[in-house]
Amino acid sequence: MTISEPCFKGVWSQIRKRLSQADMEEAGMIARLLWTRRNDFVDGKELRHPNSIIQKAAADLMCFRETQNKTSVETNRGSRPHVKWKRPPEGKYKLNWDAAMDVSRGLVGMGAIIRDYNREVLATLRARRKLTLSPFNAEAHALMLAVLFSKEAGFLDLMLEADSLHVVEKLEKPVEDWSIGGLIVKDTRNVLKSFVSWSVCHTKRDANMVAHKLAKDALLSDYDQYDLEEIPICIKQLVATEAL
Known part of the structure; x- marks a missing residue:
């Protein structure tokens, strides 16, 4: 994918047209962490390794999707009781x-x-x-x-x-x-x-x-x-x- 834009807003606009919702969520997480990484470096903190950005984005995205799913279920089904742990059969x-x-x-x-x-x-x-x-x-x-x-x-x-x-x-x-x-x-x-x-x-x-x-x-x-x-x-x- 090749994008030529003079500013980030233009790049983001082009990305939105080409990526799926799931890919957009991942791209948003990574972009946010990259900006935080830049700010931390400007403030004198150690520059984080790119791999840590990807790992953190994956963890944050998982939490985000779990929260979204939980909110969606509660919205669609009302105040459904929490799922409870169930004991195993006797002997197991x-x-x-x-x-x-x-x-x-x-x-x-x-x-x-x-x-x-x-x-x-x-x-x-x-x-x-x-x-x-x-x-x-x-x-x-x-x-x-x-x-x-x-x-x-x-x-x-x-x-x-x-x-x-x-x-x-x-x-x-x-x-x-x-x-x-x-x-x-x-x-x-x-x-x-x-x-x-x-x-x-x-x-x-x-x-x-x-x-x-x-x-x-x-x-x-x-x-x-x-x-x-x-x-x-x-x-x-x-x-x-x-x-x-």
Whole structure:
């Protein structure tokens, strides 16, 4: 695409005519961050690497779309109750996992929780890695870590659940994907072959908030935390609410 305009306003006008809505949203995020990068540099701050701009734009765009989708659903359906976490069938365990990102520091927080039919918390995981990943790759990394943790802890009859539709679909219906996240999901499927049984399903963020809070809390710690039959303080209230 070649555009020759004397000012940014003219360039933006031409871009709007040629890009789809989704591409326009991404371009807008990147343009905003580039301008912020320029201002920070003028103010004497370190010039951020272009890769950090792309990663931050992807994370911001994901949050924007999730908010837009939530607003749209609430507008179309009124004040619909939040989706609640559901316990697994008797004799099975449910693993919820999530990832959180601190793009400015290049960190990924990963959280996971295993509960049973009685809604008892059997195990939790909080881990932080110094990685610069896309949201999909971060969620895939969290999935792998959670599955390995479950295997090590002996929970081999597992229902997996998360709010990352992309990762869930990749795990449920494998397709050729040579991206970092795609390869991680493929390796995770190989690990799951050693389990007694497993299944995976997608849920809304409302029903995955405990795992999300664990992932956010992981960003605050310098070391991994693995707890068996103990409930971390950061999720105690939420776990109690979901057990009602």
